[in-house]
Amino acid sequence: MALLEVRNLRTTFQTEDGVVTAVNGLSFSLDAGQTLGIVGESGSGKSVTSLSIMRLIDRPGRIESGEIFFDGRDLLKLRDEEMRHVRGHRIAMIFQDPMTSLNPVLTIGEQIAEVVRLHLGRNHREARETAIEMLRKVRIPSPEKRVDDYPHQFSGGMRQRAMIAMALSCNPQLLIADEPTTALDVTIQAQVLELMNELQRETGAAIILITHDLGVVAETCKDVLVMYGGNMVEYGSARQIFAEPRMPYTQGLLASLPRLDAPANARLTPIPGQPPNLHRMPPGCAFAPRCTYRLERCDEIVPVTDLGHGHLARCWRCTENLQAAGAAR
């Protein structure tokens, strides 16, 4: 049985200009120990998905419908205190900006120890020991001293390590990392990604990595879910997504990327047009207005096609060889 199963998730936000549907009927599942990358651009609904799983959607936002089964229970049906027990203990989350997610007036050690005391019922001394142990695990030098530092005394990379230490301190079954390396420099990013990979192998926790960076996904994730306009447009193994993308948006995304393994003077092929305006979503496929291969029926709701071997795409034309069709035009 899957560890996490999201069915038909719909999360909306009430705004001055009307209701915005940030996540629109998303379904996917995740096995224990799996690493799934959720890729999408701003407004694709990737962060709202993770906040919905954690039930951290606050007004004016609302989870309108859907089910989120975690370890056999629907998280959306749990009472608040039951959910508090799941949050931080069974499912942990790390955010993009470690400075704003750490409390500036508490030491790093106190913040890790708090989680351990709360969820694992350890006493003060034990919790502090665990905090030091966790900091050692994420390779903070001289952890027995740094445990008494405040967040501002840590560098950006160290803060993100401390966040990882905190998230993993209760041995969660699922770790959701929302753009964990976006605020970091590339050499520090490499360190943090390596660390996450290692800890994942060691603890066996499932990971959902949310990012806009396709390179980071290729490096870390076995499976990839591509989101656009609030829903999944393609799902598959990293190899399927990067080598044989079937949805024009995924293809466009890969073609628009300047990459080190392509000829330096190759011209980029951008995706024309602008990202969808969430207030005026297209009726059918959200990508249709920007799509080169658009058909009339793309303006109606497009179902998901199973391409075999776990590869899914939400596109009428995903079985055609579109790049060849495009070249022939």
Place this chain on the structure above:
Amino acid sequence: MSDEKLLEVTDLKKYFPVSAGVFGRHVADVKAVDGVSFTVRKGETLGLVGESGSGKTTIGRLVLKLLEATSGTIRFEGRDISDISARQTRMLRRRMQIIFQDPYGSLNPRMTIGEIVSEPLAIHGIAKGKARQERTVELLRMVGLQSSHLNRYPNEFSGGQRQRVGIARALAVEPQFIVCDEPVSALDVSIQAQVLNLLEDLRERLGLTYLFISHDLSVVRHISTRVAVLYLGKIFEVADRSALYEHPLHPYTQALLAAIPVPNPEVQSAQKRVLLSGDVPTAMAPPSGCRFHPRCPFAFERCSVEEPAMRDVGGGHMVACHAVENGTIQ
């Protein structure tokens, strides 16, 4: 591209004073830019890459005279502009312009797109009345916007469109030289490619020269003719694009390139990376000798004592590293 030097920067320094206590005692300096020299030839794009705190943005502002340098000279079109008056600086802005990173913060939300783009025309007295209007429309077209956008406000536009407005504003005075300070970093990938292509087209069409500042090595490789790598206020390596990416010499450049995640899962599994340990030190007290030595896998005694000088290793490939000089790295 000619060999004509459009911009020549020599031993440029910028120290920001740090004060402490009630009397604001001067206690230290942040050496944001600490003795940087480079040239930009007419018609080329010089990419300036570095991580946060490397001083890349400060260099851009110093060149444009948006910041006063602590010492060093800047020559533009053969003329020393290090100590020119405010009036001359204003004249200079007709020749050199800047495109900022944040298309949200750099456009006045109370001005229409038309007002934003035509403002430089008014300030510099370039065009009036109907001519100004026509020129504004022409500028919008140049960057892929339409005349129907003239009376709209920045908040009605997406990030990519706003960045186009920022480009149109920079082009209004018909500059020779544009400092592009992380112009695509705030944009989504699909939009980033649109703006990069636009910048390339404009360079070709208008014969522009760019100083392209970015932390993204893939983007810099794509757009630059030559590339300079910065670390803690110093340039470590300058070379033609192909030399720098295919044959990087400085250990920092090598580590930087190795750290970039490549969007190809097959490559990933095959390749094992050199990871740099440690964090970037503070620019307030940079390490002695070569400031990279505490993190450098090739560091030896001399590196902690003596700062390496820039040397030409052939074909204009300049590198400042003792290990390259003594042949450890080839």
